[in-house]
């Protein structure tokens with residue numbers, strides 16, 4: 001499909017359009033009526049879940065004569081209402097892309113030279129098994145690291161690592177929301193907390209951009225709130241699409257915590273907080289009040305570059321909207337080395353207005369496990385079952401990162417995730433011991449971890465690298481074996497719990513059979529590899545249906561039922577806010593030591609000696625240097641979609657945003673070729689000169705500047721932001737992205 005046709009399809013094809021390009025990012029809507037009309041024309045509609053990003057939005061896939069012709073948002077899911085983002089609409093373009101990898105491949109040339117031979121699956125499995133055996137015999141199972149983007153594939157991919165007994169299994173979370181998860185966990189004793197955007201009256205963003213960092217239900221929620229008259233304030237060093245829909249306050253990046261502490265200071269001094277809520281639910285308020293005593297709006301104005309009046313006014317407006325107001329806790333929350341304390345402070349300011357378990361505030365996700373604690377709600381859902389299998393061998397060595405080490409910040413890092421940035425460091429330094437092999441699934445560390453050159457250098461040093469992807473990505477290009485997974489439109493996956501204000505289970509099922517016959521789903525790939533490696537007992541199933549039934553039967557559901565609609569949610573259950581009618585209701589899911597919301601956290605105190613958030617003054621750019629920040633663009637996903645045909649046609653490259661006044665000083669004009677320098681690295685790029693960014697800051701969209709020549713449409717186009725990011729790690733192992741400075745000159 002060519003660009004114009006795609007746009008036509010995306011915006012006007014099926015009617016019911018709610019928003020357009022250049023408006024609220026790129027959401028389109030297929031109304032339920034249209035879905036029915038379309039169904040008559042096409043052979044069938046398959047209800048499944050999108051994977052153009054990891055949000056797993058429920059979708060309706062139209063299949064005609066065995067071909068996927070269109071994907072829409074699920075018409076019966078109220079959170080979707082038929083809407084889908086541009087990336088979701090591009091599913092068929094990925095599915096039928098001739099540039100996908102189609103066969104297993106083994107490297108034949110030097111690593112990174114890009115020479116591979118196609119092999120059979122059996123040959124590939126045998127080779128991987130032999131290579132891993134060599135590494136394990138030489139250096140132990142712990143010298144094998146695994147990393148994947150967190151998701152349903154983990155159940156199968158991780159089994160390989162758990163089966164051999166390595167402790168070094170990582171998710172991508174340290175590059176994304178980990179500081180937020182740790183902040184939630186240490187403050188509430190649960191990380192399953194979400195924001196009720198649709199019903200809020202006042203929304204503040206401190207680095208969240210709902211209309212470019214898209215999650216369809218969240219974007220629709222914010223749109224609903226705005227349509228109902230809610231106010232939105234966006235603190236972003238650049239003028240994002242979200243900023244364009246509200247009030248823009250161009251904050252100095254890295255000073256957000258000053259703004260948040262000043263909010264608390266103002267609310268205490270002006271008596272604007274909810275004393276009843278604090279008295280009943282909060283532990284450690286006095287320490288927090290003490291910590292913000294000197295964090296005056298004057299001080300915060302100095303730190304943040306914002307006007308004192310704006311800080312005071314926004315705080316008063318926020319408090320006046322209580323409890324239906326949200327100071328957003330962010331999503332990609334790996335910006336600075338102390339990002340974790342920023343997220344904690346954000347949660348504390350929210351709890352000061354008692355916006356918990358009421359409409360338009362924060363709420364605990366109501367999965368079946370949580371509902372059990374509420375007798376009148378418990379009958380609505382039962383938990384999914386798990387895959388029954390023997391216990392894994394216990395790793396004999398500690399992990400390479402300090403995850404789980406008491407009395408250090410590592411104590412706070414979730415064991416499931418670890419700090420993935422540590423892998424390259426351990427490979428290069430050999431500390432605490434060297435990693436020799438890296439298994440990569442649905443993850444592209446060369447483009448997504450800070451310091452791409454360091455990642456490449458590390459990959460070059462390894463004995464063995466396996467990558468499983470749908471494209472010959474940059475990381476795949478440096479691998480020894482590349483395995484082609486089929487796409488989400490061609491496979492089943494384990495059922496996923498996506499509960500929000502009510503329980504919700506989502507099924508991914510194939511809309512069509514594999515377009516390229518030699519591609520396979522992850523549940524089959526790792527089972528077959530595991531069998532070759534002598535790990536059969538950990539894969540106790542023959543078909544995916546067996547796995548699905550083990551999940552669904554305990555929940556009282558069947559696969560046929562799930563296949564019909566693609567998702568399940570209890571009928572008749574209303575969105576459940578615990579404090580909706582009784583503001584003093586107990587909150588039994590709070591599982592901190594004190595069973596209260598811990599403003600002072602003994603656990604954080606033990607790990608970091610900072611049980612209450614402490615302000616850290618980060619260095620600011622000197623004259624002639626710029627802070628470098630990055631972000632998402634509406635029509636691409638991270639380092640995943642730059643090569644997807646229709647999305648590449650929409651946007652094939654990025655540029656560096658620079659303020660008009662700063663550009664003039666450097667003699668740089670819009671569209672000029674420039675050279676960007678950060679530390680010892682240089683990158684060529686183009687300049688976008690705009691008033692929509694602070695004069696001391698530059699910005700680029702993430703995911704471009706690709707180095708694998710096999711990504712023929714994306715190769716070499718634009719700036720790879722992580723060549724310019726140095727890859728520092730934050731307090732809780734997060735890979736930070738807003739700490740680097742760059743200089744610029746005309747090319």
Ligand SMILES: Nc1nc2c(c(=O)[nH]1)N[C@H]1C(S)=C(S)[C@@H](COP(=O)(O)OP(=O)(O)OC[C@H]3O[C@@H](n4cnc5c(=O)[nH]c(N)nc54)[C@H](O)[C@@H]3O)O[C@H]1N2
Pocket residue numbers: 053087176177206207208209210212213214215235236237238240251252253254256330331332333335629630631632633634635636637638699738
């Ligand atoms: N279209 C699209 N949607 C996506 C994704 C995608 O790749 N494309 N990815 C998904 C994923 S994985 C995630 S994590 C979410 C991310 O969702 P968000 O976290 O909302 O997205 P980002 O663009 O990373 O950051 C939001 C804003 O923060 C600003 N920013 C950057 N650094 C700083 C800073 O130091 N301080 C402040 N105050 N602002 C800063 C950026 O200019 C940007 O406008 O989006 C998800 N949805």
Ligand SMILES: Nc1nc2c(c(=O)[nH]1)N[C@H]1C(S)=C(S)[C@@H](COP(=O)(O)OP(=O)(O)OC[C@H]3O[C@@H](n4cnc5c(=O)[nH]c(N)nc54)[C@H](O)[C@@H]3O)O[C@H]1N2
Pocket residue numbers: 051149172175176332441442443444445447448449450468469470471473485486487488630631632637638639640641702721722725737
């Ligand atoms: N400097 C800087 N760095 C960043 C960011 C930033 O803003 N600035 N953003 C960060 C954030 S928020 C995140 S979440 C990470 C994202 O980092 P990653 O998780 O690495 O990126 P993704 O692009 O989401 O997907 C990774 C890979 O999954 C592959 N893939 C897609 N579908 C499938 C499939 O069905 N099967 C398989 N096997 N593979 C598939 C894609 O081709 C892609 O290569 O990047 C982080 N890195």
Ligand code: SF4
Pocket residue numbers: 050051052053054055056057084085086087088089214215216
């Ligand atoms: S946000 Fe867009 S790309 Fe991501 S899962 Fe939802 S529809 Fe797909």
Ligand SMILES: [Mo]
Pocket residue numbers: 175176177332
């Ligand atoms: Mo992310």
